[in-house]
Amino acid sequence: MKELHLISFNYPYPPSYGGIIDVYYKIKALSDLGVKIHLHCFVDSIPETIDQEVKNITENVFFYKKKKNPLHYFSAVPFAAAIRTSEALFDNLMRIKAPVLFEGLQTACIIRKLKGYGCKLYLRFHNNETEYYKGLSFSEKNIFKKIIYRIESIKYAGYQKKLLKEFECVFCLSEKEFKEVDSYSKNAELTHIFHGNGSVKYLGKKGKYFLFHGDLSTSDNKRALDETILLFKNLPQHQLVVASDRTGDHLKKKIKSLANISLVPIETTQNLRLLFENAHANILLSYQNSGTKVKLFNALYNSRFVIINQNITDDHTLMGLCRFGSTPDEIYQQIIETATADYTENEMRSEVLEKNYSDDSKAKEMVTIIFKD
Template sequence: MKELHIISFNYPYPPSYGGIIDVYYKIKALSDLGIKIHLHCFIDQIPDKIDPEVKEITENIFFYKKKKNPLVYFSGTPFAAAIRGSEDLIKNIEKIKAPLLFEGLQTTYIIQFLKDKEHPLYLRHHNNETEYYKGLSLSEKNLFKKLIYRIESLKYAGYQKKMLKKFEAVFCLSEKEYKEVENYSGNAQLIHLFHGNQSVKQLDKKGNYFLFHGDLTTADNKRALNETIDLFKTLPQYKLVVASDRAGEGIKRKISAIQNISLTSIQTTEKLHSLLENAHGNILISYQNSGTKVKLFNTLYNSRFVIINGNITDDPVLTNLCLYGTDMTEIRQHIITSAEKEYHDAENRRNILENTHSDKGKAEEMISTIFKN
């Protein structure tokens, strides 16, 4: 029986946002192929129970509380990594001799304390963290948060260089990060995002509205939504539905004042899929160049037209399945054009996505690398 330790930055259920979606569906795909998973999770509060969806795809699950000491801010190690150190994690790893897969650089703090080389080390590289925090700093309006993100970005610049060469392989999400890691440490492997979708939906030719969905507590999503709202103010003939469970009062007030824009909660995966299935077009905009966003897979598998800007994906296969705009003027024109069109692309998407982006295929690639001996 092949066994694998996975060290996750959070508890991977429910799979409701980008990074944790990749973690959960990766575990599921690996488990479905017979890999025995020992899952280690850093969390704020230890849960009262383990969800059956996680229990049935793991052999063991361990929890470790993130550190709360504010002095960690003054460490030379990135804050997100420094708060995820644990002696108990090291002890639990030493009990089971198996490869280690770290989910993001923020989980790698313990590597310096491992006593032996009996655990081959692998990294799931979720982001170029230096660029990610730099992007957050640029999008953030709060001056204190802007400074914190900038400091974190600078810390990660050195930390990434120190850590990336320690791994047998670094599994990258995007073409850009694959090239960066391969040029630096020569151990990169491109494994696109695990997303949990099985088949492309066959839908009617027309939907009822345009959809924007996402976590509206992040600076990037808030900026993207404000741009989208301003766009739809100039297109009163088209309805925009904004879907989020985390919208602030300012956003709620702004939306309520515009007749053709409405706000709804998501709450469940079933509700999200219903929103996607009834949408005629989807607006996906980002100002952070950090690889393919997981919401792109959800829209391509479960909805009709998908309108994107350049930061949603750097995968040309996926870009070709979308309506691409270099700026908001082009995005606006795609909205107008697609509103009058019927959707007929399901078969083409099915042929492409199920051949090139299936979770099973990605899991098989990872297994062949991790267990090559």
């Protein structure tokens, strides 16, 4: 019997944003292969009930409250890691002998303690956290948050170097991070994002609008939307739909002032799928170089054209399925050209994505590595 402890930085349901999407669909894919998952979640508040979707794919679910003490900002350990520690976690890991998979370095404070007990430890490297927080600092407008993110970036630089060699294997999301980890600790494996998509949606040649979707509480997405709005301000003949459940008043006011831009809530996965199906093209921009974004897979599987900049993916195969622009002028030109183009890429996408990027194939690779003995 194959069993695995999986320590998540948050409760992985609903799978509504990048990192948690990867966690949830990874658990599902591993469970489908017969692996019994003992799920450990760090949360702000412990849920009253566990969703049936999570119960169906796990053997046990344990919750631990994240620490609230702001003095953790002054710890030498990154704040995101310092607030995710628990004696109860250690006790629960000791009760069931099984390998341990950490979801992100922020869940890995406990590994030094575990090393003395012969545990096999694995890491899902969601981001190069040093670069991730540096990017957040660069995009953030609030001066206090900008400083906090910069300090967190500096802390992670040392933290990553101390910990990466401690794992049997580090499962990286992107080519860039795979090369960085492999050059440093020689324990890297490239395992792309788990995204939950099974087959490519076959769609007609034309959609109705351009689509921008994302969590607009993050500084990177807010900056990306600001740039996109500027582009469509000069393209009044084309409609842009902005889909998000988290939008501040400032952005709402800006969108309301433009006749060709509308804001709609996502609310459910079904609603997002409908937005994808009716879109002619998707605008995906990022100013953080942190590997392939999960929203790219959702757009490629479920929608028509996808226009990206250089930070959405560093995977050349995926880039070949997209329209690319590295500057606002190039993105502008791609919008104009895509607006009149017929979408005829169903077969090509199906062949590439379903063969090389399925969740099942990634889960099989992980099982082979984790349970090789």
